Amino acid sequence: MGSDMLAMILAGGRGSRLHELTNRVAKPAVYYGGKYRIIDFPLSNCANSGIDVVGVLTQYESVQLNSYVAAGTRWGLDTKNSGVFVLTPREKADSGLDVYRGTADAISQNIDFIDSYDPEYLLVLSGDHIYKMNYDKMLEFHKQHNADATIAVIGVPMKEASRFGIMNTDGNGRIVEFEEKPKKPKSNLASMGIYIFNWKLMRKMLIKDMKDPESSHDFGKDFIPVMLNEGRTLCAWEFKGYWKDVGTIDSLWEANMDLLDDKNQLNLNDPTWRIYTEDAAVLPQYIGPEAKIKRAYITQGVEVEGSVTNSVLFTNARVGAGAKVIDSVLMPGVVVEDGATVTRALVADNVRIGKGAVVGKKNSENILLVAEDVKGKEG
Amino acid sequence: MANKAFGIITSAGGNFHVEGLHDYRPIGAFSFLGRYRVIDFPISNMSNSDIDQIQVYVSSRPRSIAEHIGTGRHYNINSKRGKLQLLFTQISNPNSIYNNNIAGFLENYEIIERMHLPYVVIAPSYMVYKQDYGKLLDTHMDSGADITLLYHRVNDARDAFIGCSVLNLNKQKGVLSITPNMGTSKEKNIFMDTYIMSKELFLDLVKQARMLSSVYTLADIVSAKASELDVRGIAHKGVFAAISSLNDYYNANLDLLDRDKADDLFRSNWPIYTRTTNACPTKYFDTADVKKSMIANGCVIEGVVENSIIGRDVRIRKGAVIKNSIVLAYAEVGEGVRIENTVVDKWAKIKNVKEIVGDPTHPDYVKRSDNI
Numbered sequence: 041m042g043s044d045m046l047a048m049i050l051a052g053g054r055g056s057r058l059h060e061l062t063n064r065v066a067k068p069a070v071y072y073g074g075k076y077r078i079i080d081f082p083l084s085n086c087a088n089s090g091i092d093v094v095g096v097l098t099q100y101e102s103v104q105l106n107s108y109v110a111a112g113t114r115w116g117l118d119t120k121n122s123g124v125f126v127l128t129p130r131e132k133a134d135s136g137l138d139v140y141r142g143t144a145d146a147i148s149q150n151i152d153f154i155d156s157y158d159p160e161y162l163l164v165l166s167g168d169h170i171y172k173m174n175y176d177k178m179l180e181f182h183k184q185h186n187a188d189a190t191i192a193v194i195g196v197p198m199k200e201a202s203r204f205g206i207m208n209t210d211g212n213g214r215i216v217e218f219e220e221k222p223k224k225p226k227s228n229l230a231s232m233g234i235y236i237f238n239w240k241l242m243r244k245m246l247i248k249d250m251k252d253p254e255s256s257h258d259f260g261k262d263f264i265p266v267m268l269n270e271g272r273t274l275c276a277w278e279f280k281g282y283w284k285d286v287g288t289i290d291s292l293w294e295a296n297m298d299l300l301d302d303k304n305q306l307n308l309n310d311p312t313w314r315i316y317t318e319d320a321a322v323l324p325q326y327i328g329p330e331a332k333i334k335r336a337y338i339t340q341g342v343e344v345e346g347s348v349t350n351s352v353l354f355t356n357a358r359v360g361a362g363a364k365v366i367d368s369v370l371m372p373g374v375v376v377e378d379g380a381t382v383t384r385a386l387v388a389d390n391v392r393i394g395k396g397a398v399v400g401k402k403n404s405e406n407i408l409l410v411a412e413d414v415k416g417k418e419g
Numbered sequence: 420m421a422n423k424a425f426g427i428i429t430s431a432g433g434n435f436h437v438e439g440l441h442d443y444r445p446i447g448a449f450s451f452l453g454r455y456r457v458i459d460f461p462i463s464n465m466s467n468s469d470i471d472q473i474q475v476y477v478s479s480r481p482r483s484i485a486e487h488i489g490t491g492r493h494y495n496i497n498s499k500r501g502k503l504q505l506l507f508t509q510i511s512n513p514n515s516i517y518n519n520n521i522a523g524f525l526e527n528y529e530i531i532e533r534m535h536l537p538y539v540v541i542a543p544s545y546m547v548y549k550q551d552y553g554k555l556l557d558t559h560m561d562s563g564a565d566i567t568l569l570y571h572r573v574n575d576a577r578d579a580f581i582g583c584s585v586l587n588l589n590k591q592k593g594v595l596s597i598t599p600n601m602g603t604s605k606e607k608n609i610f611m612d613t614y615i616m617s618k619e620l621f622l623d624l625v626k627q628a629r630m631l632s633s634v635y636t637l638a639d640i641v642s643a644k645a646s647e648l649d650v651r652g653i654a655h656k657g658v659f660a661a662i663s664s665l666n667d668y669y670n671a672n673l674d675l676l677d678r679d680k681a682d683d684l685f686r687s688n689w690p691i692y693t694r695t696t697n698a699c700p701t702k703y704f705d706t707a708d709v710k711k712s713m714i715a716n717g718c719v720i721e722g723v724v725e726n727s728i729i730g731r732d733v734r735i736r737k738g739a740v741i742k743n744s745i746v747l748a749y750a751e752v753g754e755g756v757r758i759e760n761t762v763v764d765k766w767a768k769i770k771n772v773k774e775i776v777g778d779p780t781h782p783d784y785v786k787r788s789d790n791i
Contacts, residue, residue, distance in 0.1 A: 315699070319695040323685050324453045324454045324716070330710070333703045334704075335704065337701070337703075338714075352700075
């Protein structure tokens with residue numbers, strides 16, 4: 041018997057701040073951590089928390105994302121009555137084809153899907169964060185507090201609080217006020233974009249929200265403030281642990297680099313909380329006779345003949361003889377040919393850096409995204 | 420191919436004994452190159468050859484094989500049309516002369532009879548090689564032979580392949596007999612325990628073997644019938660290893676650190692499938708120094724590794740040095756420990772003894788879950 045909670049992942053649009061990385065794939069399918077994709081995290085968290093049914097809401101049809109999540113077996117979401125479903129806007133009998141007008145609207149447009157599972161609770165997640173969380177613990181808290189909605193929050197440095205949606209709470213964890221990016225924050229508890237709702241109440245409120253011409257149909261801007269105004273019980277559940285937004289090239293690079301930190305809190309090899317992903321039929325990593333590897337995170341299928349320093353290498357990446365990879369992230373299938381140098385770069389999947397080419401600079405302000413093949417030096 | 424032949428994977432006979440490792444599991448379940456198990460090779464060969472009805476015979480200690488192959492989904496075997504069956508013999512003593520492959524086939528005779536495909540491909544679970552059985556079946560059918568056997572010409576049969584069989588061939592590659600390799604000369608045609616024949620002939624041979632002798636193996640009956648039947652040998656080219664001793668196991672692994680050999684065995688159009696453990700990537704620290712090695716996922720490496728194979732989730736602490744060795748999954752090599760020419764079995768912890776150095780021609784073996 042699984043959970044009486046169904047999960048919906050807001051996988052969003054094209055993720056334009058990730059530039060060329062999302063030209064071919066939707067943001068949740070972007071690679072992370074050597075062998076994973078971003079969406080492996082919420083999906084594995086769901087599977088490990090005993091949630092059986094997960095909907096993935098995307099604005100655009102994405103063949104790759106669709107075929108990726110369709111194999112629910114990867115995350116163990118493959119028992120009877122369980123599964124992962126990509127839900128794009130679709131035409132319905134009583135309305136035309138609408139795009140999702142906002143995060144809340146994406147849920148509203150799939151009320152029929154959710155109803156078919158008749159859940160007690162709905163878990164709403166965002167698809168662009170790296171973290172490990174037991175949603176079942178959050179549900180326990182939600183039930184104990186008889187809440188109408190529970191929002192997961194994380195303490196952020198006060199200096200940075202004005203970049204987040206901030207929850208102001210009373211002494212008992214009840215949310216009294218929600219401020220989106222406040223100039224003068226009163227608390228440092230930032231919303232993680234993870235919500236649990238009582239489905240019956242939420243369903244009623246979503247139908248009302250759909251018809252409201254003033255609403256932009258967004259959880260943060262509309263839905264949560266309405267709940268607060270109506271005097272509903274909203275609680276904040278504080279999460280402690282690693283949590284990282286990977287919405288930009290710099291933050292995606294940083295999140296990968298965090299894995300090299302000796303004090304890194306994100307343990308990806310905890311046998312009780314594995315992160316599952318697609319399996320690759322590839323050899324173990326092969327390290328050549330002249331290779332030099334210092335501080336690196338390397339996965340199977342990788343071949344290193346040259347030198348790798350402070351870098352993360354994804355499945356089937358190859359570093360040729362005499363090549364140097366420094367402070368960089370090489371996504372799956374990247375080839376750094378003999379004698380080439382890559383510094384402070386994030387190299388997109390299957391890109392080839394030609395012989396002797398030099399890419400990236402040591403003290404660059406931003407991380408260089410390399411999304412197209414780089415020609416080698418002639419001669 | 421898919422509708423012409425089914426597959427049978429046999430386990431090693433009682434004449435094989437691999438020091439140490441063999442005490443815990445059948446050879447098919449031995450870890451190979453840190454990521455695979457030996458049985459992944461025959462099953463992947465069959466799966467890649469579109470054979471999706473496969474029977475795996477286990478003669479003793481089935482747990483590790485049963486756990487590893489499961490439903491066969493990870494071998495890309497169709498979940499509806501295909502089938503991967505584990506079959507057992509009731510004789511539990513692995514060293515009994517009665518515990519031979521004919522006994523296993525007889526006990527499961529009806530199951531074999533019910534297979535609706537006209538041919539059978541038989542391959543062993545204790546040998547490592549790449550072979551397209553589809554091509555082999557075509558050759559077999561075109562030749563009109565009754566039985567086709569696969570062999571590999573080797574030049575080290577004096578020291579290796581002890582316990583394996585030898586094909587004695589005439590000039591036309593006709594098989595005269597199959598005899599044990601006694602290590603009498605260097606050059607031998609080592610029989611790869613791989614057969615192709617019709618299902619009908621196979622079942623007939625199984626019955627005849629039992630009538631002649633209750634200790635006969637399939638190779639014995641084929642050898643006995645070699646003068647009556649058209650039995651032919653086909654030479655296999657490429658990487659070939661028989662895991663018939665600890666030395667052979669050790670050499671088969673370390674030989675594949677040669678890139679050309681590894682590239683020959685592992686082709687992108689011929690994937691070798693295995694069960695994933697969902698281990699995360701491997702972390703190399705500042706103090707790591709790794710050269711000419713294969714490293715599986717989930718490891719933490721702070722020490723020196725040279726010309727070695729490191730299995731999944733292995734920890735190699737600061738100042739540890741591992742040379743010419745195989746360290747199996749979940750083992751831990753403590754600070755300042757030096758290991759050379761050694762096979763370290765799963766879950767072993769080496770902390771207090773600071774040096775284990777085996778002979779390069781005869782590696783040391785550290786037991787499973789041992790504390791040293």
